[in-house]
Amino acid sequence: MASKQKNMTPQQQKYQQLQQKHELKRPVLKNCIKAFWVGGLICAVGQAISYFYIYFFHFTEQNVGNPTVATMVFLSMLLTGFGVYDRLGQFAGAGSAVPVTGFGNAVISAAIEHRTEGFVLGVGGNMFKLAGSVILFGVFSAFVVALIKTLLGMWGVL
Amino acid sequence: MVYIIRLMIIASMILMSSCSQGHTEEDSQLALMKATNPNPTVTEKNNGQDKVEEIEKKVSNFNEIYDAAIIKGKEATLVVYKVKHMQRFNMKKIEKDLNKTLEEDYPKENFTVSSDYKIFLEAVRLIERKNNGSYSDKQAEKRLNEILKMTSDMK
Amino acid sequence: MLKGHQSWVFNNRPMISATGVSGGPFEANGNLANDFDILHEDLWMGMDSYEKAQRVLLEEAVRTTLAKAKMEKEQIEFLFAGDLINQITPTSFAARTMQIPYFGLFGACSTSMEGLALASFVVNYQGARNVLTGATSHNAATEKQFRYPTEYGGQKPPTAQWTVTGAGVGLITQNVPGEQQPVTTSATIGRVIDMGLSDPFNMGGAMAPAAADTIMAHFRDMELDPSHYDLILTGDLGRIGQDTTFELLIKSGLKIDRKQFQDCGLLLYKDDQPVQAGGSGAGCSATVFYGHILNQMKKGMYKRILVVATGALLSPLSFQQKESIPCIAHAVAVEMNEERR
Structure with missing residues (x-):
C-alpha cells in the first residue's frame, strides 16, 4: 500500500485528506469492550458445555474439546440459520468472530447463501469460500x- | 440484542437444571467448583491407610495445590489434585515437582499423578461410594483400574 | 441539444407521466414507506432466489407504471434499465418477460439517471413516443456478489452503506402542454473520476468527487446558479459522501445552500435502522426519486430540482486486486410542467 500512496497524484492526496475529515471512525475502544464481553460470554457457554460433557459422559479435560467444539458449531449453525448471528456479529465484532462459533458461522452462512446454485456447485463449491x-x-x-x-x-x- | 441475551439465559438455565437432577452424591456434584478434600482412601482394608494419609499431607504441603484426592489400590496409587487458578500456567512444572517428590519419598509405590478435572471427579465419586458402602473393595479396585486406564489413554 | 461541454437541453420537455415503485421489507419500515406502490414483506418475494426476487421487483414496478398510465406494454417503444448484478441479468430477464425493446444499462448506482437522461433524449428527438426507464437493486443479491454472505457475522464499519431492495420505474412520454406532471429539462453526463480510494466499505467517500464534478459541470454548462433549483438531490452518497461533496462544492466557489442539498440514501431510512452511513444501490435513487420526490413535486413542494445519481464502478474482482474505485455521476434537471395560460 505504501508504494501505491506514492503513485497518487497530488490532487488525489489532497482529496483523501479532505475525505478523511468526514469519514466516520470506528469506535475502537467501544468495539473492544463489546467484543471482550460477548467473546467471554460465548467462551463461558463453551466452558459450561465442556463441564456438562465431563460430568455426564466419559470425557476427560484433555479430549472434552472435541464434543464441545462440535456443540458450539452446531449452536452457531442454529443461530445463523435463524438470522441472529449476523446481528450479534455487527454488535460484537471480533467477540463473535474469533471463537469457533465465528468459524461455524462463516461456513454455514456461505452454504445458505449459495443454496440457490444447487448442492454440488453451490453449497459444495462455496461452503468454504470464507473459511x-x-x-x-x-x-x-x-x-x-x-x-x-x-x-x-x-x-x-x- | 435482548433476544440474544434471553436465549443465552435460557440455555444456561437448561444446563444448570440438568446438573441438579438425578445424582444424589453430595460432594462430587460440586467437585469442579469448590474444594472437596476427600479423605484419602485405600481399596483394600488395613493396607496402608497410614501411608495414604501421609501422602495426602505431603501433597497438601504444595502451596499451589488446594485440593487433592488420593486412592491407593493393590498396585497403583492415584493422586489427583487441583491447582490454584493463577498457578494453572505452571501446571507442567507442578506435575513434575509432585512426581519427583513422591517418587523420591516412596520409591516402592507406583504413582499415577493427574490434575484432570474428569479424573478428580471420578476419584471423588469413587471415594464417596466406597465410604457409603455402595462399593465393595473389589468393585472399588476395579473402578480404580478403569480410572487409571482413562488417565493413561489421555497421554 | 448539446450545451456546453457535456450537457443536453431537452427543448421539447419530455414528461414523466407515470411512475411505479416497489420495495422490500426493510424499506417498508423506513421513512418513505407511503411513497412505495408495492411493498414486500419477504425478501424472497415468493421466489426461490434473490436474483429472481430482484426481477420480480422490476416487473412489478413496470406493471404498476403501465397500469397508472393506462397503457399496454405494446405501446412502449423502449426500455432503458439496469442493475448491479453480474451482466445485469435481473433486468434483462425482466425484459424477456415484458417483451419491450430493451437497452441494458450499467452505471452502478447512477443507472437511474443515466436511464432517465437517455430516455429523455430519445423522446425529445422523437426517437420514441413512450419510453420506460428504471433501475433496481436487491440487498441480499448485491451483498452476496460484492461483500459477504447475508448471514455472515462480520462487523461493518460506520462508513458502510445498506443496499436498497427496490425498483423505481418512470414512463417518459412526449410533453402534453398544461398537464401537471414533472418534465425533464436538461441532463449532464459525468466523467469517471477516481480519487484513489479503495475501501469498498466507504463508497460515499469514493463517489463524492464524481458527484461534485458533475454538479459543477452542470452549472458551468447551463450557465446557472444553484439557487435556480429548489433541491439538489444526490443518489446514494450517504452521510460521509454528502458532507464531503458539500465541502468540495463550497471550496470550488459554488453558492449552494446546505438545506437545498439532500441525499436519497439518507431520506429513505429511519435513524434507528442499522444502515450505517445510509442507503445505496441502483434502487436507492430510483425508488426515492420516482416515488417520494416526484410525489412531493406534484404536491408543489419543489418546482425545479436537480437529481445527481452517483455510481461506484467497481467489481468484486477489481477491489480484491487492490484497484481503486472509479466513480461516476449523472445529473438530470426536473421541473413541473408549465400551466396552460
Whole structure:
C-alpha cells in the first residue's frame, strides 16, 4: 500500500485528506469492550458445555474439546440459520468472530447463501469460500510450528 | 440484542437444571467448583491407610495445590489434585515437582499423578461410594483400574 | 441539444407521466414507506432466489407504471434499465418477460439517471413516443456478489452503506402542454473520476468527487446558479459522501445552500435502522426519486430540482486486486410542467 500512496497524484492526496475529515471512525475502544464481553460470554457457554460433557459422559479435560467444539458449531449453525448471528456479529465484532462459533458461522452462512446454485456447485463449491483460507493457513502454520518443535526437540533445546 | 441475551439465559438455565437432577452424591456434584478434600482412601482394608494419609499431607504441603484426592489400590496409587487458578500456567512444572517428590519419598509405590478435572471427579465419586458402602473393595479396585486406564489413554 | 461541454437541453420537455415503485421489507419500515406502490414483506418475494426476487421487483414496478398510465406494454417503444448484478441479468430477464425493446444499462448506482437522461433524449428527438426507464437493486443479491454472505457475522464499519431492495420505474412520454406532471429539462453526463480510494466499505467517500464534478459541470454548462433549483438531490452518497461533496462544492466557489442539498440514501431510512452511513444501490435513487420526490413535486413542494445519481464502478474482482474505485455521476434537471395560460 505504501508504494501505491506514492503513485497518487497530488490532487488525489489532497482529496483523501479532505475525505478523511468526514469519514466516520470506528469506535475502537467501544468495539473492544463489546467484543471482550460477548467473546467471554460465548467462551463461558463453551466452558459450561465442556463441564456438562465431563460430568455426564466419559470425557476427560484433555479430549472434552472435541464434543464441545462440535456443540458450539452446531449452536452457531442454529443461530445463523435463524438470522441472529449476523446481528450479534455487527454488535460484537471480533467477540463473535474469533471463537469457533465465528468459524461455524462463516461456513454455514456461505452454504445458505449459495443454496440457490444447487448442492454440488453451490453449497459444495462455496461452503468454504470464507473459511477455506482459515483452514489452509491454520493447517499450514500448525505444520510449521510442529516442524520447529520437532527440530528443537532433536537438537535437544526443548 | 435482548433476544440474544434471553436465549443465552435460557440455555444456561437448561444446563444448570440438568446438573441438579438425578445424582444424589453430595460432594462430587460440586467437585469442579469448590474444594472437596476427600479423605484419602485405600481399596483394600488395613493396607496402608497410614501411608495414604501421609501422602495426602505431603501433597497438601504444595502451596499451589488446594485440593487433592488420593486412592491407593493393590498396585497403583492415584493422586489427583487441583491447582490454584493463577498457578494453572505452571501446571507442567507442578506435575513434575509432585512426581519427583513422591517418587523420591516412596520409591516402592507406583504413582499415577493427574490434575484432570474428569479424573478428580471420578476419584471423588469413587471415594464417596466406597465410604457409603455402595462399593465393595473389589468393585472399588476395579473402578480404580478403569480410572487409571482413562488417565493413561489421555497421554 | 448539446450545451456546453457535456450537457443536453431537452427543448421539447419530455414528461414523466407515470411512475411505479416497489420495495422490500426493510424499506417498508423506513421513512418513505407511503411513497412505495408495492411493498414486500419477504425478501424472497415468493421466489426461490434473490436474483429472481430482484426481477420480480422490476416487473412489478413496470406493471404498476403501465397500469397508472393506462397503457399496454405494446405501446412502449423502449426500455432503458439496469442493475448491479453480474451482466445485469435481473433486468434483462425482466425484459424477456415484458417483451419491450430493451437497452441494458450499467452505471452502478447512477443507472437511474443515466436511464432517465437517455430516455429523455430519445423522446425529445422523437426517437420514441413512450419510453420506460428504471433501475433496481436487491440487498441480499448485491451483498452476496460484492461483500459477504447475508448471514455472515462480520462487523461493518460506520462508513458502510445498506443496499436498497427496490425498483423505481418512470414512463417518459412526449410533453402534453398544461398537464401537471414533472418534465425533464436538461441532463449532464459525468466523467469517471477516481480519487484513489479503495475501501469498498466507504463508497460515499469514493463517489463524492464524481458527484461534485458533475454538479459543477452542470452549472458551468447551463450557465446557472444553484439557487435556480429548489433541491439538489444526490443518489446514494450517504452521510460521509454528502458532507464531503458539500465541502468540495463550497471550496470550488459554488453558492449552494446546505438545506437545498439532500441525499436519497439518507431520506429513505429511519435513524434507528442499522444502515450505517445510509442507503445505496441502483434502487436507492430510483425508488426515492420516482416515488417520494416526484410525489412531493406534484404536491408543489419543489418546482425545479436537480437529481445527481452517483455510481461506484467497481467489481468484486477489481477491489480484491487492490484497484481503486472509479466513480461516476449523472445529473438530470426536473421541473413541473408549465400551466396552460
